[in-house]
Amino acid sequence: MKKQTIAINTPYTRKDVYGALAVPIYNNVAFEFDDAQEMADAFCNRIKAPDYARVENPTVTNLEQRVKALTGAEHVTAFNSGMAAIGNALLAATEQGKNIVTSHHLFGNTLALITTTLTRFGVEPRLTDLTNLEAVESAIDEQTACVFLEVLTNPQMEVADLKAISTIAHKKGVPVIADSTAIPFTETNLKELGVDVEVLSSTKYLSGGGTSLGGLIVDYGSFPEINKRVKYELLFNLGAYMTPQAAYMQTLGLETLDVRYQRQAGNALWLAQELLEIPNIKRVNYIGLADNPFHKLAVRQFGPTAGAMLTIDLASKEACFRFLNRLKLVHRATNLFDSRTLAIHPASTIFGNFKDEQLEQMDVRQTTIRLSIGLEYKEDILNDIKQALKDDL
Structure with missing residues (x-):
């Protein structure tokens, strides 16, 4: 099926009890289980079932599943803003003593996150001309946690060669994280271009007219530790999960994207x-x-x-x-x-x-x-x- 068809017809993870065509807003916090074992299995992720809305909600899960079907990603996690998605992805990829190879050409808050906030936790920013492949290769070393870039920079309108950068990074065992906010994932295949993790502000194209805040981490599974940290550490410990109201509006937006x-x-x-x-x-x-x-x-x-x-x-x-x-x-x-x-x-x-x-x-x-x-x-x-x-x- 074509992507427009997939966006509209990806089925629910579980069949709605009333057969609703549009996903309902599950505007609640807790979910009841049939017995203690099912509860334990859900909390320890042995079965796919929502346990607490701070980390999983059926309305949000439906949006994640649709994006997963559209992108071919291994994992998709929805956050309450684009900056939350970027922040969680970078926190999952890096740690004290590591460095992030990136560019001066970033959205202002993203640049401030990397050059100010993360430096307080011992992460070094390496600001490099990402259109210069020799400079990229020179900047990456054994302590590089990731290469981070925007697929189309805002507002400089710069485009870097994703395939070439990914080839350089992967030779050194380094993941590439790309912000794809400016070009929808329905228009390109970043996985084929070598991107390992895609982050985006779903506030933009997906929301269908500036209706709601949101962000997505789209993980293609090539560096499993990143998703493990996002899903089982940061999502629980930082509490930046998307709300069901935003997920509902963005699911509708996805259908007309x-x-x-x-x-x-x-x-x-x-x-x-x-x-x-x-x-x-x-x-x-x-x-x-x-x-x-x-x-x-x-x-x-x-x-x-x-x-x-x-x-x-x-x-x-x-x-x-x-x-x-x-x-x-x-x-x-x-x-x-x-x-x-x-x-x-x-x-x-x-x-x-x-x-x-x-x-x-x-x-x-x-x-x-x-x-x-x-x-x-x-x-x-x-x-x-x-x-x-x-x-x-």
Whole structure:
């Protein structure tokens, strides 16, 4: 079956007592067992049954099973945010005295997690140019816990060669953890590209319009110790499991993911091409454009679509603020891949607490606007962008 069919028709782990087609919200904490042995078996994972909603809930399990069917993963674990998924994956992979090979080109909180929070626990960040394979190989040593990267960086729009990086890492026995938030797992096969663990913010494409927070760890089973720590240590000890309400909304979102994504990615490509013709836009950065330096690699890794995120550069920070203030249809808001088109100035918001020299290292420019393209009629989005720029022509 095709992925859209799988997303809609993956069966429940257990048949619903009423035969409900849409998974019910099991909005409860505890689950009763027939006898003491069944209870003991459930708590010790000898049988598949929910024991306590902090670590397992039928509504959440249903979402995990659908994602597992779509990705071919060995294990899928749902968390209450994308950052929770990233944090748990990295905590599972590393420990005191180890290092993480990664890039300056990361989402602000992810970079802060690796370079600030984890360093307090004795983990060394090794910030490397991941587009330079020689640099990647040099950075990895016997104490490297993992290579971590984003498949499409936010907002730099950089794409690294996943297959080449994975080959280097695996020769040294090191797992590759990739954040795939920017390109849905329905569009690519990261397992084939050598990724061992995929993490993503399901708040984005999956939620179906910014309805709920969530994150996923999609584990392909090549480094079993990671999943063991996630499932039987961190999930119990940190308590970051997804809520059943969020899982219900994201399951509904998953069922319409493909049709929404195709519209959003199509809108983004058309808009990127149109924005090239506007004189006071200094740069349009979108990997779907044929002359983008990462275009060929992106097509090889992600297929014909290029996601729904693009950036534009204007003359100055002041011009960016004027543009944002004049928008009428496009929303001034953070988040990505909402049903609505969103605009933000990353340098003063997401990266607003970083120093100028850090912004320069991360290639986060004061002239950049990030656009997350929604489901609106594409000409309406373009017209709003044009009117917001017209006084600066």
